Amino acid sequence: MTTYITRRLLQAFPIMLLLSIFLFGLVRLMPGGPLAQAERNPNVSPEQLSAMRVRLGLDQPLPIQYVKWIKAFVFEGDWGYSIKFRRPVAEMIWERLPATLLLFGIGFLVTLLIAIPVGVYSAIKPYSLFDNIITTLSFAGQSVPVYWLGLLLILIFYLGFQNPFGEGPMFPAGGMYTIGKEGDLLDLLWHLVLPIIAVSVGWVAWYSRFLRSSMRDILNEDFIRTARAKGLSFRLVHFRHALRNALLPMVTLMALDLPTIFGGAVFIETIFSWPGMGRLFWDAARGRDYPVLLASVMIQAALILLFNLVADILYGFLDPRIRYD
């Protein structure tokens, strides 16, 4: 197992290297570079400009700049300095990361809680009325643009329905807490409802479909017939034997979907003013705050690689047939 993990880490290394070179190059393509703002400022003299250039190391060749940047990024935790907020980027990202992980973590749990029963039932009774309805709904769920779904939810549950237990709308249109109620768990859950629905609809559609087909494949296998033939109960055959095996490929699939899932954060967090990474990124992109953008993409990519690795290792524990070394 240790050899396997080491090997995977070694494989992840060139990918991360390639990505960092690519992103660094991309941001440096920007005309003016990090000094664009200062150059436009008439109060900054040419002498001051060249002094800044030397201080930031911009007078050195690009490869050296890259090495310095990546060294500071990885080993010193120096992710740059926000142009707009004049704060260290690392601080800003650590502040925002928990909100994103909370929203998407709970969204993920809700997804599994709905997608697994739906997928299993569809697989056990294929082409039944329930399955046909779910098939059509899942096409709808996969096709609905998440930003539009979010807007519709706000229209319906913020504008349309009143809260049956008190004043005001049924669900808030955005934010994480009501002002003055920071840290209140119930208030947080209340704010989570709409974003989580918006997040989960597409995922539920996608994963329940996938589970249905993977479960149907498994149910046709010989070992299921054997299990049935030796008189095991319906419950044991379907849940102990079939479901366990059908869930396995989903682990890999989920890890592969992560880039898209993280991408969805931008939409959800923008629509629901959720104070997470996506919202931070969007604000930074509007203000052309490149250090923030560069660091966010790097961190997201690192997280995706890490989760991919975790999924692969988890797969080894879940499926005893797989031996890594």
Place this chain on the structure above:
Amino acid sequence: MVFSTLAFVMTEATLSIPEPIFSASARPESLSALIWRRFKRHRLALVSAILLGLMTVLVMSAPLSAYSATQLDSKDEFAKPSASHWFGTDELGRDVFTRILYGGQVSLAVGIFSTLISLTIGVIVGALSGYYGGWIDNVLMRITDTFLIMPVVFVLILFSALLRELPNFAEYRNSVWLVIIAISSFAWMWPARIARGLCLVLREREFVSASRALGASDARLIFQRILPNSLGPLLVSGTLQMAYAIITESGLSYLGFGVQPPTPSWGNILESAQVHVYRAPWLAVFPGLMIFITVIAINFVGDGLRDAFDPYVIHTEKS
């Protein structure tokens, strides 16, 4: 034909016997006819294909509208949907229906061109990778992996913001092509993976070996032997790419990094609607609905194509 004359003298009971698959008199069915026959059985896919056709005609007929997409009408702001303004008017008094038609031209064009470009890049990368293998495969697949772990929307925003700042690109700042380039640059990896897999399998098949033995060049083997036989999976992947491109274009425009106003697209109509959503909800409903209908139709067509090309799908089971 023989059977229809025979049936004339047959009894009720024998009529229910299914026709034999091979009939001596009939000419063998061509592949495209077979695919079309199988595609038609997927009713939702057929309806969706017709719907997409109608949608294209509707969108192309935008100039027939009595209203202009950009003309302001200060007397008629935020008009509710009515007989004269089917989808109402927006904050500047522009007819939303007309704007959605013009926006549809842009959104569909972005979808089609992004699909063509990303599919072409993907097929070339995948074919080279799968056909030659070795270090070429290794290098190309590491690059593909790198693109695959990028958080797509984040990189797209960064990329399209940067493209707009390039001095050589200044005159194309607001061009729709910029959006198409950005989307295709980060969408070729999925078709590349599929094309590579197909190439790996097909290059070992007998008909390819036979061609090779006859002295066919690599290019001939790839373009005339392997790729034509990969048509089905690549077409299905094309529909997925198209659905993805349309959703992504609208998403990017919605965030303000896609198609730039005054050129309308479904995404930026939705963006401008967002601000006024409390006052004029219909502004947000219709553009999104168009995206939704188009994407779901494309997905159904893709599903129909998948079934039509898959020799293992038994249609009797699926209504």
